[in-house]
Amino acid sequence: MTETLKKIFKEKGVSPSYTRMRIYYYLDDCKTHPTVDTIYKELIDELPTLSKTTVYNVLKLFVEKELVYEVNIGTNEKRYELVIEKHSHFICQVCNTIYDIPYICRPIDEDVIPGFEIIDQEVNLKGICPNCKHKQITT
Amino acid sequence: MTETLKKIFKEKGVSPSYTRMRIYYYLDDCKTHPTVDTIYKELIDELPTLSKTTVYNVLKLFVEKELVYEVNIGTNEKRYELVIEKHSHFICQVCNTIYDIPYICRPIDEDVIPGFEIIDQEVNLKGICPNCKHKQITT
DNA sequence: GTCCTTGCAAAGCGTTTGCACAGAA
DNA sequence: TTCTGTGCAAACGCTTTGCAAGGAC
Numbered sequence: 467m468t469e470t471l472k473k474i475f476k477e478k479g480v481s482p483s484y485t486r487m488r489i490y491y492y493l494d495d496c497k498t499h500p501t502v503d504t505i506y507k508e509l510i511d512e513l514p515t516l517s518k519t520t521v522y523n524v525l526k527l528f529v530e531k532e533l534v535y536e537v538n539i540g541t542n543e544k545r546y547e548l549v550i551e552k553h554s555h556f557i558c559q560v561c562n563t564i565y566d567i568p569y570i571c572r573p574i575d576e577d578v579i580p581g582f583e584i585i586d587q588e589v590n591l592k593g594i595c596p597n598c599k600h601k602q603i604t605t
Numbered sequence: 606m607t608e609t610l611k612k613i614f615k616e617k618g619v620s621p622s623y624t625r626m627r628i629y630y631y632l633d634d635c636k637t638h639p640t641v642d643t644i645y646k647e648l649i650d651e652l653p654t655l656s657k658t659t660v661y662n663v664l665k666l667f668v669e670k671e672l673v674y675e676v677n678i679g680t681n682e683k684r685y686e687l688v689i690e691k692h693s694h695f696i697c698q699v700c701n702t703i704y705d706i707p708y709i710c711r712p713i714d715e716d717v718i719p720g721f722e723i724i725d726q727e728v729n730l731k732g733i734c735p736n737c738k739h740k741q742i743t744t
Numbered sequence: 745g746t747c748c749t750t751g752c753a754a755a756g757c758g759t760t761t762g763c764a765c766a767g768a769a
Numbered sequence: 770t771t772c773t774g775t776g777c778a779a780a781c782g783c784t785t786t787g788c789a790a791g792g793a794c
Binding site for chain 3: 486516520
């Protein structure tokens with residue numbers, strides 16, 4: 467497993483320090499699009515000398531090396547996720563949780579915006595997640 | 606014209622101070638999804654005592670009263686636009702300009718994300734705008 | 745030895761808050 | 770008078786920068 471990750475890092479030109487690997491594993495594990503602060507708090511027990519600067523450094527490197535995406539959907543803090551299969555996001559307007567959902571893609575009629583070169587499209591859904599919906603009903 | 610705006614304000618419960626109306630007109634005028642800083646700089650000559658705090662105050666009020674949307678697409682600074690017809694955004698990856706484009710929307714197959722209540726969907730396109738494309742070719 | 749990773753402290757930047765003054769109702 | 774709009778100054782929160790110490794190679 468560690469070997470697999472070392473290989474991934476090597477392919478992207480990232481040297482496999484323990485801290486970097488640990489942060490990568492955390493992202494792989496949590497599926498919650500965590501903020502820097504969350505990552506820091508989750509790992510500080512295990513890596514007592516960890517600093518937020520290091521978390522910032524590592525994430526910046528990961529983003530540059532295309533191991534990680536910055537997810538930016540109207541929250542103050544940046545959120546991060548591993549670069550995996552392309553997908554869309556559902557943001558719960560009650561608890562602010564971001565859920566990964568299958569990628570939604572819209573055919574764009576190029577005539578509608580002539581002259582624009584479309585490189586990427588992103589569909590974000592907003593609404594209420596099952597958890598919060600359940601709470602609303604039961605309270 | 607001023608009367609029309611006063612009516613709009615009244616409907617939303619916003620009292621029509623000169624500063625508020627001026628900021629509203631600027632937003633109506635510029636079509637550029639400006640930041641607080643841009644609004645401030647554009648109006649400071651005309652309203653020499655204007656402060657950024659006031660711009661923040663007015664925009665906060667406008668957002669609360671649903672006169673204005675906060676546009677949040679991965680930039681540090683919040684951007685603002687009048688609440689008008691629902692539309693989508695195209696973000697130029699070269700010059701960071703945000704363009705309004707016709708609203709792209711398709712019904713979502715609820716089965717894909719069962720239990721989630723979808724209230725809104727947002728489509729953002731990313732790519733290169735005609736201006737920047739033209740520059741790339743000619744330079 | 746050199747290079748790189750890490751992390752403290754400080755600065756930076758956009759935004760919000762506290763508070764007070766002035767004008768409107 | 771009371772209420773509201775405005776704006777200075779300070780605080781705040783997230784992020785970046787400067788720099789130095791320690792470890793890897």
